[in-house]
Amino acid sequence: MIEELRLFVRIALYAAPAAALYWLLSSEVSGTWMLSALVVAVAMWVVSATALSRRRPQPSSAARLLGFEETETESQRSSLELAPQVLPGPSAWPAAAALAAFVTGLGAVYGGWFAIPGLLLGVTCTVGWLTQIQRR
Amino acid sequence: MATLEHSVPRTAGGLLEWFTSVDHKKIGILYLSSALVFFVLSGILALVMRSELAQPGLQLVDRQTYAQLFTMHGTGMMFFFGTPMVIGLANYFVPLHIGAPDVAFPRLNAFAFWLTLAGAVMAFAGFLTATGAAAFGWTAYAPLSGDAYSPGTGADLWIIGVALSGVAGVLAAVNLLATIFGMRAPGMSMLRMSIFNWNIVVTSILIAFSFPALTVALALLWADRNLGSSFFEPAGGGDPVLYQHLFWFFGHPEVYILILPFFGIVTEIIPVFSRKPVFGYKGFVFATLLIGAYSFSVWAHHMFTTGAVDGPFFSATSMLIAVPTGIKFFNWIGTMWGGKIRFQTPMLFCAGFLFMFLMGGITGVFLASPPLDYFVHDTYYVVAHLHYVLFGGSVFAMFAGLYYWIPKMSGRMLSEGLGKLHFVLLLVGMNAAFFPMHQLGIDGMQRRIPDYPASFGYAQENLVSTAGAFLIALAVLVFFINLFVSLRRGPLAGDDPWGGYTLEWATTSPPPHHNFHRLPPIRSARPVFDERRENAQAGPEGGSP
């Protein structure tokens, strides 16, 4: 298995016996839940990452994103240039979406009606953001 | 070697550019600037606290204001200075270290920054409300933080603000993980990454798996306050200790989130300034992973005095963390050993870090022993310990990193003279401010008190501590003067002013939009060093590496 996934597996390998030992020693519920949830969450990472990689055995962009190509073998090659890549241009949607979250959050403090403009702005941002991605 | 032309996207230009940019370098600078603003704000709150505590009696602020001060000082430093500072440095330097043109999800990256800022503004906006900001400590223990005892809107603003920036932290962490796992340049295997990147990997994992516990705690607290539930209200069948479990399951990893990246920075700087490779690369990686894994199982060492947790279990796991930390210390010494160390400002701050963090780490082992914790818990001893770790550790390493990397980010060197002055003032000030606090704690001065009777004999140490705090303020002022002057008039840095090892030194200062026009071959953890050495061997004009 590759180095990246091993990281998560190692954390699970520590947390699982820690959870068991914790329960045996203290019979304390909330801590046992949290440690077990950690093991489950880490396992979910590993499983979903593995599943994703099997669907795309070729080092395509998605698999590359998860770091599944065998980088060690490539390390023999000498000076390499980056593949040309188009990076996204400036976008106002992320900042606007944060503003939407801010206003919606005020709704949780001052009463629900603040949430209405917040959610409206949120929907606008999502639509705007997605169409911007589509266009590129 | 062919250079690559990238299509540089249109930019909006002017101030608007900063609002719309999705370039990881710009966002990194936004993170760093906003973190420094909150460092100064929270630091000013601390100065007011220290002024109040300088003598017995209430002179400057009333009790309620003092409670707001320490709450927002802790909150600001942990959530709006520390964490964003870490994410900002990672934002700027992770892609550069792995030879990538940007992060994996640039727009998400921008969103995470603005969300962090939104959360910070919301929490601090509490000061503008009629009842003031939150006043229950950065830990917000229930039931004190419930609606019966903290009725003001400042408390709700705090909850939502911290929750927003917590969510932003998770987004940033996932983005960083995806970047490191998926965008490394050919040849950059995991075990050739910089130690800084390794620390960011583990930090991101800690954020991704610990912040959700905070979100849950805050959501339940919000429900208790606003929906009438009683998760933490004993009257309604809830349990205050449950809140503490959730909070510290996040809170302990959080303190490692605030130190691991700074370990990483120090581990970048010491080898470069000793002109040697790091001693025990795999040892560093192993120790970092071990600290990361352990840090999930030590949370209740903050809860020994509740009498509701298993003392031996948490004592054992907490003390175990000293082992990987010890490995790091000796590997740092091993890195310097046999080198030729140049004491420019970044290295000076690393030296300060080594001594101060050693002090904080050692008092930490005391606190991991329940009988000793029963004695010093919630006293100034803990305040001393946490500032040796977070100020002497994280802040010193942060300044080391800033002196090391600002030339890369701006293209101009910071002044060495002012840098050294900054260092000396900070070192003296920090020890004057925080060392006497050990004794205050041992003598029984509790934390979070605005006043103490003259008869308790705390006055002398407190006066020294306050003087130290103002020296710290002076030191930070020197830093900002240095920054303003040098960014305008500092000497040009060139690509590689320090004789660096990692890929950020293979590009211009500041780097172009796509970061690299060409990459050196990556055959070890020190590609820039390797190339420099090869050039030197190939032609005599190359000079010494």
Next chain:
Amino acid sequence: MTRLVRPISCMALLVMVGASACVPQAPSVQGRAVNQLYGIFAVIASIIFVVTAALIALSMLRYRAKPSDDALPAQFEGNVKLELIWFAIPTVIVVVLFILTLQKLDVVTERAPDPESIIEVDAYQWGWSFTYRGEGVNISGGPHNDPELVVPIDRAVAFEISAEDVQHSFYLPRLLIKRDAIPGRTNRVDVEIDEPGRYIGKCAEFCGLLHAEMNFVVRAVPPLEYRAWLNERKQDDGNA
């Protein structure tokens, strides 16, 4: 190296004396266990601090670059054997500290089978209520009216600590002991004081506006005097 041993050990001695002297000797059985543990921790910690700090300082002083010397130093990348050694050393130290901790933990958490008195401590915003179980005596008070309770010396006294509203913490600085007062829970702490005197108590967990003023006093007196006091109080309370 050897000529450094003396200055280093002198420094260690200074730090150790400093580190352990600053904790006053506690006048109680449990407190003295803490004193002892703190002393051992302080000695070991001072040695670690001094040795590590000396190594750091030594490597910095000895290997600082000379202005004229531009050659690259030897590029060694590590030494697994050395690393294993400094993996082992802290492990051993930590195991020792942990075992010592366990021993003293037993002392400070041990419950006397038959305490002289059981005192129910109830913390509230902002004050304390102390009830002597089975004696019908209650002492309470808050800021500007610090409650003063009396306990016997040379006898174990049990405190059963709880809170009414928010969390507080029962803290006796001179006795080096503290335990949280949590609404809906009870914590028990046993103390055996052996020197008569007045010991100030405080609230250690932030509990709101008057947290800093939530003080109380524990007056330790000889057992006979204690009994007399208790009887007197009983009558006072009964007449009232």
